Amino acid sequence: MAEEDSGKISIETWLKVGFVASLFLSIIVVTAVSWDKTTVLSPYNNAADEYSMQQLTEMREVLEGKDYSIANTMSTPMLVNDWNDPHRSMLIIAGPEKPFDAAEASALHDFVTEKGGKVILAASSTNAQLVAEEFGVKYFDAPVYDDQRYYEVEDSVGAIQPADYRRLWSAASVNQNISEMGDEKLIPCSDEAVANAQIDNCRMPVLFHRPTAIQVLDEQTDSNREVNILAAASTSARVAKFPDNIDSDLNPTLGEGMTGLIIRIDYPVKNVLDKMPNNDIGEVDVTGSIVFVSDHSVLANHLWDADLAQENGYLQCTSPAYLENGHNCWDTDPNGLSSAQGDTNWGGNSKYFSALIYDMMEFDNAELSNTIRRSPSEHYVVFDESRHVSSALSSPFTEAMGAVVLLTSDVVLKWLIILNLFALLAIAIMVVPEKENWRHVFDLTRFRERPKKLDASQYQMRTREALLSKVRQFNDLTRDEFMRKTPAEIMQMVRDPRLVELISSNRSYSNEELREIIPQIRRWGN
Numbered sequence: 001m002a003e004e005d006s007g008k009i010s011i012e013t014w015l016k017v018g019f020v021a022s023l024f025l026s027i028i029v030v031t032a033v034s035w036d037k038t039t040v041l042s043p044y045n046n047a048a049d050e051y052s053m054q055q056l057t058e059m060r061e062v063l064e065g066k067d068y069s070i071a072n073t074m075s076t077p078m079l080v081n082d083w084n085d086p087h088r089s090m091l092i093i094a095g096p097e098k099p100f101d102a103a104e105a106s107a108l109h110d111f112v113t114e115k116g117g118k119v120i121l122a123a124s125s126t127n128a129q130l131v132a133e134e135f136g137v138k139y140f141d142a143p144v145y146d147d148q149r150y151y152e153v154e155d156s157v158g159a160i161q162p163a164d165y166r167r168l169w170s171a172a173s174v175n176q177n178i179s180e181m182g183d184e185k186l187i188p189c190s191d192e193a194v195a196n197a198q199i200d201n202c203r204m205p206v207l208f209h210r211p212t213a214i215q216v217l218d219e220q221t222d223s224n225r226e227v228n229i230l231a232a233a234s235t236s237a238r239v240a241k242f243p244d245n246i247d248s249d250l251n252p253t254l255g256e257g258m259t260g261l262i263i264r265i266d267y268p269v270k271n272v273l274d275k276m277p278n279n280d281i282g283e284v285d286v287t288g289s290i291v292f293v294s295d296h297s298v299l300a301n302h303l304w305d306a307d308l309a310q311e312n313g314y315l316q317c318t319s320p321a322y323l324e325n326g327h328n329c330w331d332t333d334p335n336g337l338s339s340a341q342g343d344t345n346w347g348g349n350s351k352y353f354s355a356l357i358y359d360m361m362e363f364d365n366a367e368l369s370n371t372i373r374r375s376p377s378e379h380y381v382v383f384d385e386s387r388h389v390s391s392a393l394s395s396p397f398t399e400a401m402g403a404v405v406l407l408t409s410d411v412v413l414k415w416l417i418i419l420n421l422f423a424l425l426a427i428a429i430m431v432v433p434e435k436e437n438w439r440h441v442f443d444l445t446r447f448r449e450r451p452k453k454l455d456a457s458q459y460q461m462r463t464r465e466a467l468l469s470k471v472r473q474f475n476d477l478t479r480d481e482f483m484r485k486t487p488a489e490i491m492q493m494v495r496d497p498r499l500v501e502l503i504s505s506n507r508s509y510s511n512e513e514l515r516e517i518i519p520q521i522r523r524w525g526n
Contacts (some may be wrong), residue, residue: 041095041296043072051303052146053312056094056383062265062304062350063357067376072383077104080111087116087272087286088372089380090357094120095296096127108290109134116269116286120353122293124212130212135265137292140213142258144168144294145246146237147174148328150322151207154313160321161313162348165246166210169329170261171203171336172231172352174359178203179229180259186338191347197363203337204343204352205330206231206262207314210298213239214260224267228289231262234335263292275369284367289360297347299382306348316345357381427486460509467494467521 001037031483034473037174040051041058064070073079073091077100084088091111108131111117121128126141145165171185172178178185181201189202237259238251245251253259267288278355298305302312317329330336331344338344361379362368374377471493472482485493490502502509502517509517 030210036488038387042301042385043070054297056092056302057305058297058301058304058308059299059350059353060383062354063139063381064356065423066354068357068379069377070383074385076386077111077384078107080117081107081115083117083270083380083382085274085378085380087103087269088378089382090118090120090360091130091382091384092120092122092123092299092333093384094299095502096121096123096125099127099324100130100483102130105130105134107331112265112286112288113267114269114291116267116272116288118288119290120165120289120357121295122296122299122405124210124295126295128292132292135292136288137263137265138215138216138217139294140215140239142239142241142251143243144209144213144233144237145240145243145262145452146233146259148236149330149333150327151329152319152325154315154317154321156313157401160325163325163327166240168208168211168233168261169331169346170206170208170231170233171333172206172262172394173203174199174227174230174232174352174356175264176200177228180230186341188337188342188344189341189351189355191470194351197355197358199355199359202342202353205337206298206352207303207309207346207347208295209300209303211295213237213254214263214292214294215258216260216263225264228264228266229257229260229262230264231260232257232263233259260292261294265290265292271286275372276367277369279369279371285363286365286367291356291360291446299353300356304348304350305352306346306350309346309348318345359454459511459514463509463514463521467499467502467524469526470521494524494525498522498526 002366008262039045040054041056043056045051045055046057048130060070077091077093078087080086080091087312091108108119112119112135121131121244122144126139129139132139143166146273147165148170149165149169150163150165151169153164153167155161173181173185174189181203184201185203187202188197191203193199193202194204211232235256236253238246238253239259240246240251242248242250268285270285271283272286274284274286276284276492303309313465317331322329322332328334328336330346331339361376362377363373365373402483468482468490471490475482475493477485487504491504494500494503498517498520
């Protein structure tokens with residue numbers, strides 16, 4: 001019977017084999033899927049290859065130069081609410097290649113509206129839609145065609161490339177709704193104004209690569225917030241759902257100022273713990289902010305740095321190509337910038353977004369300690385790399401990390417895992433057979449005599465020794481003390497005639513007589 005069971009594989013072994021097999025298959029599948037993928041929009045990929053212009057390394061270096069504390073996250077945005085000082089932390093999500101789920105979108109909403117966190121979400125696809133819906137914003141699933149506000153590009157030999165209505169420019173504000181600005185919208189922000197954070201009444205040019213349109217949904221507007229459209233396409237711009245026929249009525253025009261390119265939403269957040277001007281920890285009021293950008297390339301190297309943009313052939317307004325092709329640049333458009341008011345040269349998107357990040361970080365919040373307000377190192381910029389496709393070697397680990405964090409952070413999933421574990425335990429208990437009780441199994445074919453069977457001739461001697469041991473213990477004597485006692489003294493201790501006879505007599509007792517004496521020994525001394 002034991003030999004038959006030893007040939008079977010236990011359920012525990014099957015579970016171990018299944019776990020190892022599933023782990024191995026997961027690594028193989030994830031590696032195979034991402035084998036030909038190249039990571040882009042990474043702040044840490046410094047490889048000098050064809051994708052170098054699509055990374056965020058220039059942005060990271062600029063922000064490091066401004067003394068911000070730089071970090072990155074590779075798991076999931078669900079962890080943002082567990083960060084230290086979330087109201088002094090900014091999460092930058094550029095070009096999500098994987099859509100967010102509902103739990104992640106909800107976590108980002110809480111991060112901004114309840115913790116006072118800061119977020120910049122730059123995307124040109126509907127992968128960001130679930131997050132946008134939490135804030136009442138819509139991402140369109142097609143690029144914007146604007147025949148009025150596009151910039152010119154030349155090739156490596158200086159020849160002007162064909163007009164591309166998807167390469168847009170816009171004069172963007174940092175914290176004001178452009179539709180509500182007066183004549184100050186014509187003023188370009190000078191370097192001095194940016195350095196002194198005096199950017200309320202001026203705008204800066206921003207170049208986009210392939211933006212889609214974003215729009216605030218009025219029916220979902222929350223009254224307890226401030227919404228500002230910081231940049232928009234022209235009135236005639238179309239969302240090109242059918243690019244082969246731009247003039248089709250199926251390509252909507254959203255109206256003046258409604259084809260949003262950059263939208264900022266601010267939320268007042270009260271009673272956040274931080275260091276106050278008297279250096280005591282107390283409750284302060286902060287502002288949670290999220291900025292939606294309709295194109296991830298605005299943060300990439302080829303548009304972030306003006307010198308790199310020039311190497312890629314992007315032309316300033318001084319180029320005659322704008323006049324030759326009959327369209328406006330940002331310094332000639334009626335809703336653009338006035339060269340009479342200041343320098344309108346585009347200095348790379350770094351100028352604008354550096355000013356935007358500084359404004360969102362609340363260095364002017366008088367309720368915070370002066371040490372915090374004067375130290376950019378007390379503020380954190382975190383690049384989210386969890387939305388990007390990783391390399392084949394790192395992808396299995398990043399995917400596993402994200403899955404673990406997701407499963408343990410979401411309350412519903414966490415309890416679902418616990419219930420499943422209980423179910424597996426119950427199944428294991430029901431499936432594993434009960435072991436045989438070997439003491440009750442009697443098999444004539446395997447009968448073996450007990451190796452130390454008691455000799456019947458020793459029954460009387462063992463019974464007498466048991467009685468003497470009980471007498472010694474009852475009188476609280478050691479073995480040596482009891483050995484020094486005379487037979488008369490021992491019989492005096494026993495007194496029971498029948499038991500005295502057992503001790504002193506040399507006659508042999510039958511088994512039946514011993515069975516009658518044993519209960520009497522048990523009762524003795526009680």
